[in-house]
Amino acid sequence: MAEVAFLGLGVMGFNMAGHLACEGHSVRVYNRSKGRLKLWCDEFAGEACDTPREAAAGAEFVMVCVVDDDDLRAVLLGEDGALAGMAPGSVLVDHTTASADAARELAALAAxxxxxxxDAPVSGGQAGAEAGMLSVMVGGDPAFYDRAAPVMEAYAKLTRLMGPVGSGQLTKMVNQICVGGLLQGLAEALHFAQCAGLDAKAAMEVISKGAAQSWQLEHRHQTMLEGAFNFGFAVDWMRKDLGIVLEEAQRNGAQLPVTALVDQFYAEVQAMGGGRWDTSSLIARLKKPA
Known part of the structure; x- marks a missing residue:
């Protein structure tokens, strides 16, 4: 069992930190919202801290899961930041979906x-975090990974070292490219089935046993048909992630015409008031389901 600090108790971090506590690790937690902090301590065994530095002091591992690059720097840097409290030899594990540049910058400061x-962004969404079944894609030194991997197993079904620092974030970008394209394809397929007079639910059940099968099809087609989007990974967050993807693509020369188009479609969903809807809400801009 390890001494662990967890910074950020949002939709993902709340449950990830909870799994660490349930596995028997000694956990100190920090969150900007004190109400969320109290809620976590009411549910799990752990110690609430007033600053990231206080949480990180004496910890062997510091896990971070916040919104973006700016939030990441806010909790890690400065007099009250986690790095100021971390001891030599400890390991900082960043689960934020952020830019590869931020990962490299913070790795240098940590060194x-x-x-x-x-850098260890995750995939699996809220359901995966609640179940402790996340996929963790990691960039960094193999020696640090070997030390941290057994701790991450508390909330992961799979962890994999993808390469040097930044590789985890680049792999998460690959994930978001796939998810956006799959959801747009699923939205169009459901819309087409309805326009063609088919039983769209039955059509999904049939094609889910063939080459079109995917997690998104299996878990989202019914709620998309119902027009239910008040759960899951928010459109605002997806647009943040796709912005990181498109910026990285400009840098490395990758051509991502579909990803750029899906990002525009998500902007339309935001304009409809759906910024906090689940990413499956792409169907809403085609036709509101009955």
Whole structure:
């Protein structure tokens, strides 16, 4: 069992930190919203801290799961930031979906303090976090990964080292490219089935046993038909992620015409007031389901 700090108790981090506590790790937690912090401590065994630095002091591992690059720097840097409290030899594991550039920047700052760094974004959504069945894609030094992987198993069904620092974030970008394209394809397929007079639910059940099968089809087609989007990964967050993807593509020369188009479609969903809807709400801009 390890001494662990967990920074960020949002939709994902709340349950990830909870799994660490349930596995018997000694967990100190920090969250900007004190109400969320109290809620976590009411449910799990752990210690609430007033600053990231306080949470990180004495921890062998510091896990972070916040919204974006700016939030990440806010909890890690400065006098009250986690890095100021971390001891040499400890390991910082960043589960935020952020840019590869931010990962490399923070890894360099961590190295100055003799602290290990892993960029380790996750996939699996809220359901995966609740079940402790996330996929974790990791960038960093193999020695740091070997130390942190057994701790991450508390909330992961799979962890894999993808390469040097930044590789985890680049792999998460691959994930978001796939998810956006799959959801747009599913939205169009359901819309087409309805326009053609088919039983769209029955059509999905049939094609889910063939080459069109996917997690999104299996778990989202029914709620898409019902027009239910008040759960899951928010459109606002997906647009943040796709912005990171498209910026990285400009840098590395990748051509992503479909991803750019899906990002525009998500902007339309935001304009409809759906910024906090689940990403499956792409169907809403085609036709509101009955």
């Amino acid at each position: 100055e303090r003799e602290v290990g760094f892993l």
